[in-house]
Amino acid sequence: MAPVKKKKKTDKAKKLAKKSKKDKKPKAVPLDPEAIDCDWWDTFWERNSSLSGVSIPLDEDDAFKFFFRASKTTFSYICSLVREDLISRPPSGLINIEGRLLSVEKQVAIALRRLASGDSQVSVGAAFGVGQSTVSQVTWRFIEALEERAKHHLRWPDSDRIEEIKSKFEEMYGLPNCCGAIDTTHIIMTLPAVQASDDWCDQEKNFSMFLQGVFDHEMRFLNMVTGWPGGMDVSKLLKFSGFFKLCETGQILDGNAKTLYEGAEIREYVVGGVSYPLLPWLITPHSSDDPSDSAMAFNNRHEKVRSVAATAFAHLKGSWRILSKVMWRPDRSKLPSIILVCCLLHNIIIDCGDYLQEDVPLSGHHDSGYADRYCKQTEVLGSELRGYLTEYLQR
Incomplete structure (x- = not known):
């Protein structure tokens, strides 16, 4: 007896299967324009406060300045300049493991660290727990935003x-x-x-x-x-x-x-x-x-x-x-x-x-x-x- 041939999926069935797979993907939670993320620094500090071969200040405020060249107050001001742009037109793919878009503060911190250190995108990404492509996208989007929003300086x-x-x-x-x-x-x-x-x-x-x-x-x-x-x-x-x-x-x-x-x-x-x-x-x-x-x-x-x-x-x-x-x-x-x-x-x-x-x-x-x-x-x-x-x- 000849083997029974399997019926090919119809186009409609294929579309339904595709849709089902898409529905299973976590959707990114949008950023709240008014939300300010303060937790990113604690996570970054815990990860980078004892880097070997680097003389990092013991005082947390001095350490913040060491990493980002700006005080926390100045950092907040920089975030305020680019916040609208980074929220309204976020680079694609900037979703962390919790399914949330990276906060404006963390994006600005990544960009400032890349510019301040001159380290490779891989090294900067490792310091924040993100990938090289994320560092690249975030840094360039920050540059575009600040170039436009800080002209008065x-x-x-x-x-x-x-x-x-x-x-x-x-x-x-x-x-x-x-x-x-x-x-x-x-x-x-x-x-x-x-x-x-x-x-x-x-x-x-x-x-x-x-x-x-x-x-x-x-x-x-x-x-x-x-x-x-x-x-x-x-x-x-x-x-x-x-x-x-x-x-x-x-x-x-x-x-x-x-x-x-x-x-x-x-x-x-x-x-x-x-x-x-x-x-x-x-x-x-x-x-x-x-x-x-x-x-x-x-x-x-x-x-x-x-x-x-x-x-x-x-x-x-x-x-x-x-x-x-x-x-x-x-x-x-x-x-x-x-x-x-x-x-x-x-x-x-x-x-x-x-x-x-x-x-x-x-x-x-x-x-x-x-x-x-x-x-x-x-x-x-x-x-x-x-x-x-x-x-x-x-x-």
Whole structure:
């Protein structure tokens, strides 16, 4: 007798079986917009308070700052900025073992830890008990949200604030009418052979992306630009920046001039190193070919102001160490957003009255191994104004 053939399932039966399987899957419990998760820290602290080879502060508040670079108060403020975005458009797949979406607090903590430590996504995931893909999704979603919601923390100051900055620079360093210090740093990366053009290869034979910043006396970013190849000259980077266009058209650095002495008036300006051109609004040091006492005295005062920018970059790259490590084949269209968000976080720490940790800057210069390239470009008016400042400091 021939074996009995099994009847094939009809399309309707298949659909019913599929639906039955779907119904068995746990559904994610949506986040309550008003809910604040405080338990994540206890779980994280229990898991990470005794990591081998890491000197973690014993005090819990100091430890929180150690891991996330922000105090608990500042952390809560950061959560408030991105809460709506992370709840309304959560990345897919962020469901923990209880079938609940990851809380906003835990998402922010994961992203901050990734940016602060620069550790691999696997290591960061292990610290929170989540997978690598979750760290990747959470970090990028946080970056997108903060980039949009924290714009007000990085903008050129209004006239009242500029007057305060000028007053502080003069009080602290003796340079009148100075509005800030400008400098650049390299964000080093590896690139696939097909993308490794000479434009991205810098003077130290690294592939890098430039970050230029203008800072006030408190090391706060007043302006920044990034995205440009590290192989270009600093003077060229300046001219391509929006900051240059704003200054050249008188939209900024065009406030009250100051009379230094009879016949000598100084406009608003920022100070920059020898890699920058000498312009009416950008004052660089005297050449080393000028050994006069007055030139040396000016250069010493100038260097103290310029070092504010260098110190700020050291703090930025020491606090958000993803910027200080060699980035493995980053998406160059996304890297500027990562850099910008680290700059925003730097400013948020300052704006919230939090403190920049003294021990986070890495040893040496923020661009260790990079030497300044001398820019010979000089505008006559810039040279004249620098002469006024030099004479003023001798009086």
